[in-house]
Amino acid sequence: DIQLTQSPSSLSASVGDRVTITCQASQDINKYLNWFQQKPGKAPKLLMYDASNLEIGVPARFSGSGSGTDFTFTISGLQPEDFATYFCQQFDKLPITFGQGTRLDIK
């Protein structure tokens, strides 16, 4: 199975900050990486697909980049509603796997 390692596991930030999360794959996954946001008690919400494509309706302050094994996810100008847990997920090779998550808290 492909392992996805997210960094950091948690971070604290303030409204208006720019934050970056990284996701490293244990082998080449091309561009086949999604990013999800999850709030407590809710299902994950797809934010980005194919590493750098914004899902319809998702604000442009979210962005992503990378290919191969190294990926980044950035939120530029944190809003109060952005405090949540973020997961990367690969679908280049079965089984589909998820990162362990990055919890983003208010500082």
Add this chain to the structure above:
Amino acid sequence: QVQLQESGPGLVKPSETLSLTCSVSGDSIRSYYWNWIRQTPGKGLEWIGYIHYSGSTNYNPSLRSRVTISMDTSKDQFSLSLKSVTAADTAVYYCARGIRPTPGGYWGQGTLVTVSS
């Protein structure tokens, strides 16, 4: 508006079979990929498998011997069957639609299934 809703028992006894159904509204399951995913505090998010509208399936090898995903196109529903459950199968179970062979933008709200006697 596409909506997915999981249903099924919230409590299952060890060694029995966990059965869940996902009802799809606002869309037909005669297209796309239909996934099951589960989440636990300890293991995080785990993809269980999907069924394609053609009827083909793919399962996580870690669960393949115990899992069956099926679909009922007449009801726009698809189902998960997980046999011989143990406490380790206690989780929130989600169903999700994917345009490609991956969970995508539409998920159910999730349902907690506890395995306990």
